[in-house]
Amino acid sequence: MGVLTLLTDFGYRDQYVAALKARLLHLAPTLPVLDLTHGVEPYNIAHAVHVLRAVFRDFPLGTTHLITVSDYGASDAGAVAAPAWHAAEFEGHYFVAADNGLLPLLCDGIPAQLVRLNAPAPPAPAPPATSIAAGNLQPVSLNPTRDILAPAAVRLAQGQPLSSLGPPATEAYLLTNRQLRLQDNRITGHVVHVDHYGNLITNISREAVEVVGRGRPATVHFGREVVRELRPHFAAAPPGEIVCTFNPQGCLSIAINQGHASELLGLYFDSQVDVRFTG
Template sequence: MPIITLTSDFGYKDHSVAAVKAALYSELSDLTIVDVSHEVSPFHITEAAYIIKNAYHNFPKGSIHLIGVDAELSPENKHLAIFLDGHYFICANNGILSLIASEIKPEKIVEINIHNSIETNFPVLDVFVKVAAHICRGGTLEVIGKLIPEIQQIKNLEPIVNDKQNQILGHVIYIDNYGNIVSNITKKRFTEIGKGRSFVISARNINFNKVYNSYSEAINFKLPKEKREEEGKKLALFNTSGYLELAIYKSNPHTVGSAASLFGLKLTNTISINFENETKYAG
């Protein structure tokens, strides 16, 4: 039984998600459809890229991932079918797979050319569904498109390191359901540049000089509960995906607020890390 995942910026108010699922079931009666997310910010490619990167590898090899974000066909926004890391991805060539393809090279990329069957201006419904059905039936990618050597990359996806190697300039690429801020600075990059030096993480007027490995590590559980600093505790950590995250312990965006609201941060805002000039080596 094939697995097809859906990721989009469609939301749930409109009929779009249901229409795509109905079309898939009309093509293939025996399949499993999994919603990854339909709450991607409208046309926000980087946000979608982060979600896809952290979701796809949890599915079995051979799964098919439909990505309906900024998917309208245009001369500068062609449609792709990609085989990468044992998975199939169907999306627009707008850089949405940059985070994955920067680490794992696609085995096959085709530019879809079956658009003579388009009936509406809803390509996920008219094109992506047909391509997914073709793959599920055992069809090859070459039948529905022409091979191309590479995909488009998102510009400025990587953080910037200055010439002195004492500063990393990143930005906000995602805000999660709890209002926590995710940057494009990875733990690997932080370790490579930091080399054990002291540092200050700055975002607007908020500073951090320590990074935790989990949310609860920031709490001193040896103290009685009434004496602990829990509510409103500001912290920086490397999240389960290995990205630097700024958070409020047990925040609730709908009541007490969140890192995004309390720090005044939005998507694309700058986050910087400044390291001291001299390296301190252990020993």
């Protein structure tokens, strides 16, 4: 039996996480279930993808990741319509999520191993209702996490093949990642995440800086600020000073030691950041 992780935007104040874990307990009482986080900003696909990318490779190959963020999916217009749900294999891990653009963002395109999950059969039509008092209530509505995503994730974690969950899929709702702009003397990127500490995580990788920079001195430009030194870690500057460093995932990050960089610098998701080279 494998491991199942949970990533949701359910938060910590209400009963939603407990209800999901109760459902999993009924489906597979002995299955190890670990939380990635339940603090994803509501409906924020980019936030969920950032968390997944940062941590999923730390788990053993074969781990199943259940993601329930915007779990009714999305239409081309961004509204709920004709919802669908998918399971995918990527880099030896399994992912279960709504068709809301999350999996293509994670995999930089439609995953090669992708199936559309079979939805449960609709309930039989209820008899004509006369009144609530008479007990003629409509059937309980579909809950995608409870009825589709959780059962599929459990089956994968228990070792069932991806192909047993539904037919192969070659199309999915697409969202695209911000791409770096690479020039001989400059890399232009953007903030892709603001973390709990206010640190600004960009899509500029250490590899891109090394390849484009070729050992030349680099300066980091954002807003009205210019930082002329890359530090080895977030605390490698006095409190209150700006720090530019690479985080453990190799992403250029901008922080203020013991301060909230996003608020103090006025930078947020999608703010532009440049790395410029001289010499």
